[in-house]
Amino acid sequence: AQKITQTQPGMFVQEKEAVTLDCTYDTSDPSYGLFWYKQPSSGEMIFLIYQGSYDQQNATEGRYSLNFQKARKSANLVISASQLGDSAMYFCAMRPPGGYQKVTFGTGTKLQVIP
Amino acid sequence: NAGVTQTPKFQVLKTGQSMTLQCAQDMNHEYMSWYRQDPGMGLRLIHYSVGAGITDQGEVPNGYNVSRSTTEDFPLRLLSAAPSQTSVYFCASTPGKGDEQFFGPGTRLTVL
16 A cells, blocks of 8 residues: 655745645655645645656655655755745655556645745 | 536535536546545545446545446535535546546535
């Protein structure tokens, strides 16, 4: 069974600063995928970034990067130059090999960006 | 493309009533899922489908039924609503070749 742990229920960051949201995972599969989603107060789920377990480099998408440390089983999301619009819930998620629909989500971190 | 659509957006039921939450996608995705989101618990998988005619249970399937007669539609049926089913329900789809799941806007269900 796979498990995702997000230990930070809430975080604050100053506008224009960088912030790291923690995510650790547990799986016995050698092949898996890791995701981050953003959920603003309006409620929709927005895909941010993906990392495959065999990807050699850390994934990046604009101001988002995923700090993937396979040996530590961590997949932290780094947001650079925070903006007020980054205030939202952030969910880490994982899927097993071939299990495109069997995605497990963490409990989320609520990020608040302070002007 | 409309993407993933869900109806209704809001619904209030009485205990024991049944209803169907609708989900449709126009992206020809093979894989579809239903999740429920409760405060402090993230999203939990209810049922999923890997193609028309093929469905399977997720983490919390009790009290829910699904069917997948077409690639486009994946309705979720509540057989006899209970207050414990008060939640926000999300439908999602993916082609299975990329990595992103495309989510619908959600249905907020309250069971009294």
